[in-house]
Amino acid sequence: MxxxxxxxxxxxxxxxxxxxxxxxxxxxxxxxxxxxxxxxxxxxxxxxxxxxxxxxxxxxxxxxxxxxxxxxxxxxxxxxxxxxxxxxxxxxxxxxxxxxxxxxxxxxxxxxxxxxxxxxxxxxxxxxxxxxxxxxxxxxxxxxxxxxxxxxxxxxxxxxxxxxxxxALVRLHLLEATVVIFLITALIVFIVVRIGFADVANVLKLIHSYSSGDKSVDGKKAPDGSMSQSFAEQIKQSEEMKAQVSAELERLQSLSRNNTENTKDGTEVVK
Structure with missing residues (x-):
């Protein structure tokens, strides 16, 4: 909404x-x-x-x-x-x-x-x-x-x-015709925009959901080939890449701590 x-x-x-x-x-x-x-x-x-x-x-x-x-x-x-x-x-x-x-x-x-x-x-x-x-x-x-x-x-x-x-009669008929044309065209425009921009609404929902902290973005619910599906897959790939980078950083930090401890232990043995 x-x-x-x-x-x-x-x-x-x-x-x-x-x-x-x-x-x-x-x-x-x-x-x-x-x-x-x-x-x-x-x-x-x-x-x-x-x-x-x-x-x-x-x-x-x-x-x-x-x-x-x-x-x-x-x-x-x-x-x-x-x-x-x-x-x-x-x-x-x-x-x-x-x-x-x-x-x-x-x-x-x-x-x-x-x-x-x-x-x-x-x-x-x-x-x-x-x-x-x-x-x-x-x-x-x-x-x-x-x-x-x-x-x-x-x-x-x-x-x-x-x-x-x-x-006065002509003005009335012209006004009636203008109002009818406007109502019909306005309804058609509403339907076309509602259907044609539905994918944009789905993208906005994904952005709002992602910015709210919901990282479980599922692109399978979106129609195949749609913009929202592509956007969801990009978010998912981004999250996977972030997870891989975080895991690699944690592994490097763990190795660094181990090396530091080994160095301290070697120094104490020499003394």
């Missing part, structure tokens, strides 16, 4: 920590990928709306009719908004960021558009642009005049709170 805590448990915990880090990173990457995918799907639907409205806007500009007087264009804005229940506003701004036409309110009191959205709409290098924050998704299409000059942009505001339920 002590060998288990000293070797197996530490190694298993290390592998578990690494596994948790990898799975946590995969969880985050998959969630970000899903968020990007959903934004792309919503953006595709909004692009269809902006394309249809852009055709009507160009027709009104060619006729020279003021936007606030183009009843047909205002009606098309309202119909486009009605097709998508999560679209909260469709606006048309000029190249100075002023609202020219909007579905949610009168021109005199338009719903304000965030400065970051206006900046993105008028400075984007792409005609179709996208801006997203925590609760809103803004999609639009830049409009150009006869000399290919930027005249403004369509701004479609989409309420992302309608997707929060889907996001």
């Amino acid at each position: 002590r060998a288990f805590f000293e070797v197996h448990l530490r190694l298993v915990i290390t592998v578990w920590v690494i596994l948790m880090s990898v799975l946590g990173l995969l969880y985050l990457m998959n969630y970000m990928k899903f968020d990007s995918l959903m934004s792309g799907v919503v953006s595709s639907k909004l692009d269809v709306i902006s394309s249809s409205l852009d055709t009507s806007i160009q027709r009104v500009e060619r006729l020279g009719i003021p936007f606030h007087s183009a009843d047909n264009l205002i009606e098309q804005f309202d119909q486009a908004k009605a097709r998508e229940s999560d679209v909260t506003a469709i606006s048309l701004i000029d190249n100075n960021g002023r609202v020219l036409l909007q579905t949610t309110s009168a021109v005199n009191s338009p719903t304000p558009i965030p400065e970051d959205v206006i900046r993105r709409a008028l400075t984007s290098n792409e005609q179709r642009w996208l801006y997203s924050d925590d609760t809103k998704l803004y999609s639009g299409l830049q409009t150009f005049g006869d000399f290919n000059n930027l005249t403004g942009s369509l701004v479609i505001e989409y309420d992302k709170t309608a997707l929060f339920g889907v996001y």
